[in-house]
Amino acid sequence: MAVTNYALYTGCIIPLRYPDIENSIRETMPLLGANVYDMVGAGCCPPGGAFWSVDEISGLIQSARNISIAEFMEKDLVAVCNGCFCYLKNTNMMLKSDKEKREKVNTILNNVGRKYQGTISVYHLVEILHDHIGIEKIKNSIKLNLDGVKAAVHYGCHLLRPSDHLMAENPEKPHKLDALVEALGLESVYYPKKLSCCGAGGGMRGNNPEVTLKILEKKLMNIKYSEPDCIVTACPFCFLQFDLGQKGLREKGEDFCIPVFYYNQLLGLSMGLPKNRIAVLSETPRDGFIKKYYGVE
């Protein structure tokens, strides 16, 4: 099997709030011929709500610093979070083409002994799985087919948009994550406004907890339209929004309890990897789902 190596950019939420997702990525990817290596010292991407929202250059330098770590490793960077992917790829695109900004960034980076060179590419994990590894390989890697199980796929905004820069998917008719989910045997169901926001990003979850839940509730109402057995996403912030958000809504008396999975968690379970390392942490219960369909406690 051809092996490809990637620099794994984990961001903040996966390593520090959902390390089981991190395990699921670390354990599934090598089985598909994609080795992932730690980006030692990588910091926050940083987020759009804070740094990018006050000063473009301070966003750029922190992103450039992260990219420079992967450049030093001479490996393409794989982001496992939509937000990280969006801002890192955006930075990479911008600095590759804009000499003036590149020089400005490098002047500052030089103070900490780093340099942005523009030598690597930034990918989203979905692109690696779909474009580099391929559906067939994934189909062949699984031990259990979840035929007949309905999944509501949520792409999340920053995997798709702005498509001019990200170029990961058709922004109005994405298909890669659906194809990946269907490779595991699940049916990716239609639901209205599939491409709309979960309501977490841009600082909204922090700035306005009330509104963030309202937007999520609308999203969930649309998802419920198709009565899926689970929600699948490839973004930890969307995952967190669905996971904690449903809990928040339940606390307000609403009936939302759809199991949520990060894609590689489902992939790992289908490959027969142990649940207790890859799908443990969630506020919205999903043990029932795992027991029912994977037969593991």
Add this chain to the structure above:
Amino acid sequence: MAKSQIEKKELKNSSKIGVYVCHCGTNIAGSVDIKEIVNFSKNLQNVKIVREHMYLCSEQGQNIIKDDIAKEGIDRIVAACCSPRTHEEIFRKTLNSTNLNKYLYEQVNIRDQCSWPHFKDKENSTKKAKQLVKSGIYRASELEPLEDRKLSVLKSALVIGGGISGINAALDLARGGYKVYIVEKNPSIGGKMAQLDKTFPTNDCSACILAPMMVEVSNTPNIELLTYSEIEDVLGHIGKYRVTVRKKQTFVDWKKCNGCGECSIVCPVKVDNEFNCNMDKRKAIYTQFEQAIPMRAVVDKDKCVKCKLCVKKCQLGAIDLTENEDEFLEFEVGSIIVTTGYDLFDPNIKPEYDYEHPNVITSLELERMMCASGPTKGEILRPSDGRKPQTLSFVQCVGSRDEKTNDYCSRICCTYSIKHARLLKEKYPDMDIYMHYIDLRCFGKGYEEYYRMAREKGIKFIRGRISQVDSIADRLEVSGDDDTLGEQISVIADLVVLAVAMESSKDAKKLANILNISTDKTGFFKEIHPKLKPVGTDSDGIFIAGACQGPKEIPDAISQGKAAASAAASLMSKGEIEIEPLFAQIMEDYCAKCRTCESLCTYKAIKYNEDNKMEVDIALCKGCGVCGASCPSGAIKSNHFTSKQIRMQIMALTEAII
């Protein structure tokens, strides 16, 4: 025998009628029961074949008719389908290609008369269709073969109005070898376009693109330019019109005058200058503008004080202030193109916009100000104090899209206001420009991009009609609404520009009467069909083009001018045309020469001739039938609408449908 039985017997003759019912997709079949029409028609007198077809006008449909004529011996065709206005010609041509005379065809319009107006009531719509089809069949049995008549056509044209549309029509015809007369009421040709500084969407200088065409007009030998002239009368018909033109007295011998302008310099009488929207003065003897064609002086008869300073000054001896009668010219032409342009809406009709205030101006006034040869030599200055305005508001749709004035959209105001705003912003980048609009209708090629560039220049577009303009100290408060903000807004402006509507020319009605053509409810000349015959009128040899037909911008006005030239040329090129024989015929033996018909004929087509006989001028006759209906001795037969044919129809229509 009862009367109806006599008529029934009369109905039966030897004709073999083929009836063809068209579905026209669902246009007809959607609300007329085609099967019922077919079954009903089968049982009517003289009907030999009844067929239905999805699209009868298709080649396949027409071939079925041809086959039936050849194989079944059908000798009358009745098509129950759409409008003869658009489709009669197709069927007649099909008949022409067989040995059947094309006038043995009857078309029953069960679409416009039945399925469309009664689309919610299929039962009654079908009932009405049956009645109409029956009337068509009865009439068809009495149709007679007729032959088209040929009419000779003069290879010369009259163009009325020397604006951009007329200039293009005239040049195209002249280039094609036709003799062209241009009649223009002003001293110079050029029209409204001559008053413009720049033109959208390219911002090219109006004079730069207009002047070469005007010069070509004056240099083309087969164009005869009659400026400062008006149409007095037009007689005759398609192919041969007799035109009388009144040449207003200029008091200047144009053969001697070289347009040097010395006369104007010495003239002591100052008069409001219409060309500059009365914002400055001209003299009582003047040339209309700097690039005038012809560049000749005229004397304003009403304003001249006869001091004769000009007469003394003119070294060429061209001026003679003796008042004479206007001169009348007569000539004949084969066709006429009307390009008399438009007038602007008078903003005084909307007092809420305070046009009386010196700093509230119209777009054309602004245009003149922007022009280097205008009253302010291209500088934008407040008329009240000559200071440069800092804040400008453009008020759109003044006199347009308004049931109280004109309910139509003037089409060009959005884009010309954008042009003004852009040119101003380019010249004065710190000027604050607001445009208050209802919808921005920048519909033409390149116009959307033109609008985009206006936004990029920082012109502020505010959706919401302006309620009123009030004078506050030395400025103007423009009160409106901002749709996006959802709030009342106001702009304190130094200059307010009213985008006034295009209206039909004040003389349009008079000319329409002379030419016997129609105007629509807005006063613009009416085209015969908005899509199929956009430059045709209901007088066959007379065409309309440019803004006299409706509001339009320069490219469309030129296109129409060229379209009208093409229509006129194709009419004149062979030197003769075929006309339908649908005219009145006098049956000499029955005529008592009472001349009732002559007095009733709207088209002056019947005359008592030198041989003491009533004579029909077949070119003038429209076949309306007034003469025939009024003739006390039944001596007039209207071809294709004979008494018998009509009686049959009436019979069919008054009989109950079984």
Add this chain to the structure above:
Amino acid sequence: MKIILNNNNKELVNKVMEYGGKRVYECFQCGMCASGCPVASDTEHKIKRTMHQVTLGLEEQIMDKKAIWLCTTCFMCLERCPQNAEPTEVVFALRRVSAENGIIPEAQIEVANNIYHLGHAVTVEKGIKLRNKVNAPLLKTAGSDKKYIDEIQKLIDSTHSYSLLRIEKDWKPKRDDVIGCD
């Protein structure tokens, strides 16, 4: 309330363009941005209106309700804008103007201070506990070592964001909740 359009801030639009909202003038108020906005119906963030307010220079009205901070930056408006007016970039630019004026939500200050002091947007201590619970490998990101945090601090120190985001020298994370990450 009636708005007199002359009394506006003519410099706002230039500033917004300089700060990244380069194409704000392209907007022709079609409403595509607002019609697909996930927050429009629940908040005062009306992006079509904001675009218009920028061109009119109505800075007070924009800043008054702090609505620009309610954008989730989902980029739907930017993706679909038929004039490529990039409304999301205009929001970012307005946030930058707002931050200059000292108006910035507390939550963002919290996130920024977390990043400055911990290398991450969320607290590390809780993270390590969770990692142990699921047998995750040793943390190697910025939060694992003071030397990386020093590096990030040095970078932030050299930008305006240090003062704009009110970075505090002594900072104790206020909560373990995830406040923001993208």
